[in-house]
Amino acid sequence: MLTFERPTETAVAATVNSLRASYGDRTVTTHAVREHHSHGEGMQDSALPDVVVFPETNEEIASILKLCNQARIPVIAYGTGTSLEGHLKALYGGVCLDLSRMTKVLEINPEDLDCRVQAGVTREQLNADIRHTGLFFPIDPGANASIGGMSATRASGTNAVRYGTMRENVLGLTVITPDGRIIKTGTRARKSSAGYDLTRLYIGSEGTLGIITEIQLKLYGVPERISAAVCQFGDLHGAVNTVIMAMQLGIPMARIELLDDMQMQACIKYSKLEGLEPKPTLFMEFHGTDAYVSEQIEQMKSITADHGGSDYRFADKPEDRSKLWKARHDVYWAGMSFVPGKQCFATDTCVPISRLADCITEAKRIADASGLICMIVGHVGDGNFHVQITFDPNNADEHQRADDAASRIALVAIEMGGTCTGEHGIGIHKLDALKVEHGEGVDVMRTIKQALDPHNIMNPGKTIPMQ
Amino acid sequence: MQTNLADFIKDTPEGIEADAILRSCVHCGFCTATCPTYQVLGDELDGPRGRIYLIKQVLEGVEPTIKTQQHLDRCLTCRNCESTCPSGVEYGRLVDIGRAVVEKKVGRTFRESLQRRVLRKGLLSKKSFAAAIALGRAARPLLPAALKAKIQPRRAIGTWPAFQHARSMLLLDNCVQDALAPSIDSATARVLSAAGVTLKRISAGGCCGALSHHLNAHDEAVTKVRANIDAWWPHIEAGAEAVVGTASGCSVMLKEYGHFMKHDAAYAAKAERVAALSKDISEVITAEWPKLQTKVKPTTEKIAYHPPCTLQHGMKLKGGVEAMLKDMGFALAPVADSHLCCGSAGTYSVLQPTLSNELKSRKLKSLTAGAPTQIATANIGCMTHLQSGTELVVKHWIELLDERLK
Ligand SMILES: Cc1cc2nc3c(=O)[nH]c(=O)nc-3n(C[C@H](O)[C@H](O)[C@H](O)COP(=O)(O)OP(=O)(O)OC[C@H]3O[C@@H](n4cnc5c(N)ncnc54)[C@H](O)[C@@H]3O)c2cc1C
Numbered sequence: 001m002l003t004f005e006r007p008t009e010t011a012v013a014a015t016v017n018s019l020r021a022s023y024g025d026r027t028v029t030t031h032a033v034r035e036h037h038s039h040g041e042g043m044q045d046s047a048l049p050d051v052v053v054f055p056e057t058n059e060e061i062a063s064i065l066k067l068c069n070q071a072r073i074p075v076i077a078y079g080t081g082t083s084l085e086g087h088l089k090a091l092y093g094g095v096c097l098d099l100s101r102m103t104k105v106l107e108i109n110p111e112d113l114d115c116r117v118q119a120g121v122t123r124e125q126l127n128a129d130i131r132h133t134g135l136f137f138p139i140d141p142g143a144n145a146s147i148g149g150m151s152a153t154r155a156s157g158t159n160a161v162r163y164g165t166m167r168e169n170v171l172g173l174t175v176i177t178p179d180g181r182i183i184k185t186g187t188r189a190r191k192s193s194a195g196y197d198l199t200r201l202y203i204g205s206e207g208t209l210g211i212i213t214e215i216q217l218k219l220y221g222v223p224e225r226i227s228a229a230v231c232q233f234g235d236l237h238g239a240v241n242t243v244i245m246a247m248q249l250g251i252p253m254a255r256i257e258l259l260d261d262m263q264m265q266a267c268i269k270y271s272k273l274e275g276l277e278p279k280p281t282l283f284m285e286f287h288g289t290d291a292y293v294s295e296q297i298e299q300m301k302s303i304t305a306d307h308g309g310s311d312y313r314f315a316d317k318p319e320d321r322s323k324l325w326k327a328r329h330d331v332y333w334a335g336m337s338f339v340p341g342k343q344c345f346a347t348d349t350c351v352p353i354s355r356l357a358d359c360i361t362e363a364k365r366i367a368d369a370s371g372l373i374c375m376i377v378g379h380v381g382d383g384n385f386h387v388q389i390t391f392d393p394n395n396a397d398e399h400q401r402a403d404d405a406a407s408r409i410a411l412v413a414i415e416m417g418g419t420c421t422g423e424h425g426i427g428i429h430k431l432d433a434l435k436v437e438h439g440e441g442v443d444v445m446r447t448i449k450q451a452l453d454p455h456n457i458m459n460p461g462k463t464i465p466m467q
Numbered sequence: 468m469q470t471n472l473a474d475f476i477k478d479t480p481e482g483i484e485a486d487a488i489l490r491s492c493v494h495c496g497f498c499t500a501t502c503p504t505y506q507v508l509g510d511e512l513d514g515p516r517g518r519i520y521l522i523k524q525v526l527e528g529v530e531p532t533i534k535t536q537q538h539l540d541r542c543l544t545c546r547n548c549e550s551t552c553p554s555g556v557e558y559g560r561l562v563d564i565g566r567a568v569v570e571k572k573v574g575r576t577f578r579e580s581l582q583r584r585v586l587r588k589g590l591l592s593k594k595s596f597a598a599a600i601a602l603g604r605a606a607r608p609l610l611p612a613a614l615k616a617k618i619q620p621r622r623a624i625g626t627w628p629a630f631q632h633a634r635s636m637l638l639l640d641n642c643v644q645d646a647l648a649p650s651i652d653s654a655t656a657r658v659l660s661a662a663g664v665t666l667k668r669i670s671a672g673g674c675c676g677a678l679s680h681h682l683n684a685h686d687e688a689v690t691k692v693r694a695n696i697d698a699w700w701p702h703i704e705a706g707a708e709a710v711v712g713t714a715s716g717c718s719v720m721l722k723e724y725g726h727f728m729k730h731d732a733a734y735a736a737k738a739e740r741v742a743a744l745s746k747d748i749s750e751v752i753t754a755e756w757p758k759l760q761t762k763v764k765p766t767t768e769k770i771a772y773h774p775p776c777t778l779q780h781g782m783k784l785k786g787g788v789e790a791m792l793k794d795m796g797f798a799l800a801p802v803a804d805s806h807l808c809c810g811s812a813g814t815y816s817v818l819q820p821t822l823s824n825e826l827k828s829r830k831l832k833s834l835t836a837g838a839p840t841q842i843a844t845a846n847i848g849c850m851t852h853l854q855s856g857t858e859l860v861v862k863h864w865i866e867l868l869d870e871r872l873k
Contacts, residue, residue: 030534032521036511044469100509270553330553336493337554341469393469 001467002446004460006092007073012050015073015095019053019064026054026101037096041143041332042084042345043429044393049076049096056101058174058182058213065211066180068095068457075178076459077207079149080122082141084346085427087153087206091461097211099148105129106214113219114171114188119148119212126217135219138163141423142329148212153425154204158328161247161381162254162287163220165423166203174214175202178453188216201448206425207459209452223287226254227297228321229312231304232279236260236364236376238307239280240357243380245303247353251296255285256381257328260364263335263375263388270334271327275313282309283328285321331377335388339373342390347406349413350384350422359416363387363409370405372398384422411436431465468492468519473528480730481564482526488561489523491554492516498548498558503808504541507825512538515548515558522565531569539566541822543815544681545776545808550783559781563680570683583682586814622650622866628660636709636751637699639721640670643678644714644847651847654869655713655748661762661872662755666711671698675712676727677720681813689731692724696737709746713865715846716813718747719781747778748865749787749845756791763871765796771839772799772864773830773853775846776808788845788864795871800837804829811852827856835859843867 007015020027028034029051039046055061068075074094081088090096102118105126109115110133117126124144126137139150140157149155151173156165163169172186175198185198202209233239239258246253258280259267265278284300286293301312315321327334336344351359360376367374367387378385387409391402410420410433420433435442442465449456449464470489476482498515499505505514512521521538525531539562546559575583636659644651656666671694679688699710712718722745728738752759772789779785792799810816810826831853834842842857843864844850854861 032512032517032524032535036517036520272553330495333493333495333553337491341490343469394471 002449002456002460002464003466004074004092004456005072007071007094011071011073012093015067015071016051018067019051019095022063023053023055023060026056028052028054034096037078037081037088037098038090040081040083040086040088040427042343043086044343045086045089047089047091048093049090050093052078052096052098054098054101058176061097061176061211061213062180062182064095064097065176065178065457069178069180069455072455072457074457074460075207075211077119077148077152077211079119079146079152080144082143082145083149083153083427084348084424085421085429087425087427087459087462089428091428094457099146099211099213102148102213108133108135108219109188110135110219112188113221114216115219116214116216117147118214119146119151121147123147123150130219133219134222136222137169137217137219139166139169140325140329142332147215147217151203151212151215152205152207154423156379156382156384156423158255158257158283158285158325158379160379160384160423161256162252167200169218170199170203170215171218172216173199173202173212175210175212177210178455178458182213186216204425206427206463208449208463209458211458223254223289225290225293226285226287226316226321227293228255228283228285228315228324229297229300230276230281230283230315230324231309231312232277232281233304233310234279234308236280236360237357238309239282240360240380242282242304242307242309244353244356245307246300247381249299249303251299251303252288253284253296253300253381254287255283255325256379257283258376258378258380258385259283259328259331260376262373263331263377266334266338266375267327267331270337271323271330273327283324285325328377331375332388335375335390338375339390341392342373343393344388344390345402345406346386346388346424347409348384348386348421348424349409349418350382351413351416351418353383355416355418356380356383356385359383359413359418360385362412366405366408366412370401372402372405374405379422382422383418407433426463428462431463434463435465468494468523470523470527472526475528476526476568481567485522485526485561485564488557489519489526492519492556493554494520495553497551497553498556501547501551501806503543503545503547503810503826504822506807507822508541513541515542518542518562518565519556519558522561522568525565525568525572531572533573536569536573539569541819543776543808543810543812543826545812546780547776547806547808550780550806567683567685582818583814586817587679587682587684587687622648622862624649624653625657625869627653627656628665630660630665632660632663632665634663635665635667635702635707636711636746637702637707638666638668638711638713639675639695639717640668640673643674644717647847647851648863650866651713651863654863654866655711658752658759658865658869658872659711659755662752662758664708664755667702667707669698669702671695675717675720677716678813680720680727689728692728692738693734696724696728696734696741699741700737703740703744708744709751710741710744711746711748711751713748713863714848715747715749715775715778715782715784716848718745719777721745722782747782747784747845749778749784749791752791752865752868753787756794759868759872760794762873763795763868764873766871767796767798768841769798769800769837769839770867771802771834771837771842773802773809773834773842773844773849774805775844775849776812778845779806788843792843792864792867795868797867800834800839803833803836805833809849809853811846811848813848816848816852823852824856827852831856
């Protein structure tokens with residue numbers, strides 16, 4: 001069992017004072033700034049940290065952690081605040097470490113296809129900074145998240161079907177442990193059998209084991225040809241079965257994203273998409289040499305035709321492609337904008353590809369039965385999809401129906417051999433589902449947490465159920 | 468965004484409008500990336516999303532503080548965020564409402580009120596304008612003395628065309644511009660005359676009202692607007708085609724007369740009509756361009772053009788001036804980040820000198836990067852502001868067109 005007690009006001013005040021003495025203006029206690037750091041996106045439940053600090057170096061973070069560890073003050077890392085599962089809610093107050101000042105790209109090694117960045121670098125900043133090398137970093141959650149936050153949530157995105165998730169793309173880390181040690185995990189080698197894989201332990205740990213300050217990342221060459229295409233379907237089944245077949249046949253899709261009719265309706269309005277109808281739709285992208293891309297497109301065309309897909313609308317020019325993928329990245333905002341004043345949160349199930357159609361069908365049935373406006377969108381090539389549920393948080397009944405639908409959809413995926421979260425993480429919303437998914441395994445996770453963070457100061461109450 | 472406005476404002480026209488605007492915001496933060504003050508200061512609360520959040524809190528009953536007011540004051544109202552926002556959040560309106568409420572609750576220090584009153588009175592009266600400018604300067608210790616002299620490069624005014632055409636348009640008698648650069652209005656009159664239109668100068672309120680409005684002097688603004696409407700009305704009834712703004716900062720205000728006077732029974736309908744007739748000079752000239760283009764002596768000069776925020780974001784008039792300049796043969800030097808504000812923003816340059824200067828030097832760096840021979844813009848505020856930081860001549864684009872008419 002894990003425990004944590006909210007620190008006393010005196011302990012907090014003493015900590016704030018010594019932080020202020022060391023970091024001056026970079027120690028902020030104004031209500032507005034604390035509020036901004038009290039929540040992520042999705043379900044807007046928030047709780048304020050007592051103070052927000054903006055550290056600039058590994059050493060500063062190490063001494064802040066030492067201080068907090070001694071005083072038993074909680075520490076919550078903050079990247080860009082786009083996480084969706086209540087990760088940032090300061091359940092017990094404490095110190096929020098905002099990493100937005102640690103934005104240096106420390107090294108770029110084009111000859112080894114890797115780079116090292118500070119945790120506060122965002123994915124868009126990284127890609128802008130390495131553009132001149134002809135390389136790119138493929139992981140692209142819809143939001144312009146920080147690489148630190150993406151590592152901490154084991155994030156993925158539309159490119160994961162081809163390039164993997166943060167799990168596959170981090171070679172090593174610098175981590176500050178709660179007792180203030182600065183450790184380096186991994187190496188620049190592409191593989192290693194040296195001991196426990198600490199890199200992968202910290203990836204996805206949601207700030208509960210230590211603070212990630214530097215990340216060594218894999219990079220990829222920009223393909224010779226990139227072609228994006230949109231295909232619309234008469235029904236959802238046609239679209240989903242197309243994806244399953246493409247994956248089973250091993251077509252090396254770079255991206256394959258599903259949007260259902262309702263989601264398309266919202267995106268057409270929000271992202272001002274022209275010439276598309278509110279129908280189930282696949283956004284696809286093919287990477288490779290000219291001939292290879294043409295070949296993939298031909299194969300894909302024959303599959304979509306068999307499933308009632310429309311002719312393709314291609315986006316080959318970079319600006320058209322960015323518009324298309326921006327629309328995809330903005331689905332969450334499109335959903336919220338579609339029903340002004342409501343909130344939106346997303347389920348995140350991921351199942352083996354053969355069960356994708358069953359899982360989507362069942363999820364859609366649950367969503368429809370909730371009576372709430374729901375939209376389906378997903379990185380379906382991985383078997384991962386989201387039901388975006390919109391609801392009025394001031395209406396207890398709607399709130400309850402939204403919660404119920406989300407938990408039921410998670411359970412359906414677990415029963416099918418899948419997971420309650422493909423990429424967003426556990427935070428506080430999926431603690432129960434984690435127990436169902438991992439049973440005894442959760443006890444082992446708790447043992448690890450206790451060993452690495454004995455006073456439970458690192459983002460307490462998240463990721464691992466207290467009991 | 469969820470809202471729950473407090474009783475003090477909930478059922479007022481401002482409250483209802485603010486509520487609708489807040490609800491349309493999904494707090495995605497795309498605005499933040501394009502906000503000039505966020506780029507300089509890097510603080511969430513100095514970007515539109517943070518400011519929207521602060522305003523929401525105040526309207527929901529949280530007591531604002533001096534800090535709240537500072538964050539709202541630092542906003543340039545350039546409305547770049549509106550151009551970026553996919554949800555169509557009318558930030559400009561919201562920040563006006565928020566500022567007024569905050570000013571009522573927090574007040575102003577004696578020094579601030581005095582500065583604001585002097586600015587308003589000074590700028591509104593042509594005679595004391597020179598004095599006001601000097602006062603503004605006094606509040607800008609950062610400005611090197613050597614640059615002060617360059618701020619009002621007086622150009623020859625030239626003659627106002629005497630010929631009376633059948634077609635006519637009305638000119639807003641421009642408070643700031645008339646004193647600073649009378650050459651702009653006379654250039655406009657000559658260009659319009661070449662297109663077969665007489666430009667009639669009508670003096671009335673002496674200002675479109677924008678200045679008072681942005682300094683939260685609502686009643687004063689309303690008085691100006693009424694006076695202008697009264698003065699223009701007989702000419703409009705007699706067939707004047709348009710009310711022309713030669714400074715984009717004024718044009719955008721003219722277009723908002725309808726909205727501004729919506730709750731004034733006596734003036735609402737007239738204001739609506741004036742707003743409908745209001746045109747920025749770039750719109751007028753674009754419409755007359757086929758006629759005028761043939762009369763232009765071509766050039767190959769390389770210039771840089773700065774589109775004012777009121778033109779590109781406020782009125783969403785993008786690309787029009789650039790197209791005409793290119794038609795005249797000008798080579799337009801590429802300018803990075805042309806969507807960003809130069810820091811002038813009306814009286815902002817006086818009230819927020821540090822930020823304003825930082826934005827000016829960034830803007831001038833990008834404007835001069837392509838080695839132009841001069842700089843063109845479309846608003847007197849930007850023009851004088853930029854001029855104070857560069858050796859190059861900064862002109863209104865209409866002056867360039869006037870110079871090139873055969
Ligand atoms: C519109 C939208 C679309 C999204 N699309 C996707 C998607 O396609 N795929 C996807 O995977 N996610 C997606 N997300 C979720 C979110 O973007 C990811 O979870 C992202 O990885 C969070 O990064 P962040 O920098 O915002 O982290 P934050 O939200 O700031 O933090 C997330 C968690 O990580 C911890 N943390 C942050 N930085 C560090 C650090 N340096 N060291 C240790 N712990 C740290 C925090 O304490 C917290 O627990 C989306 C979110 C939005 C709003």
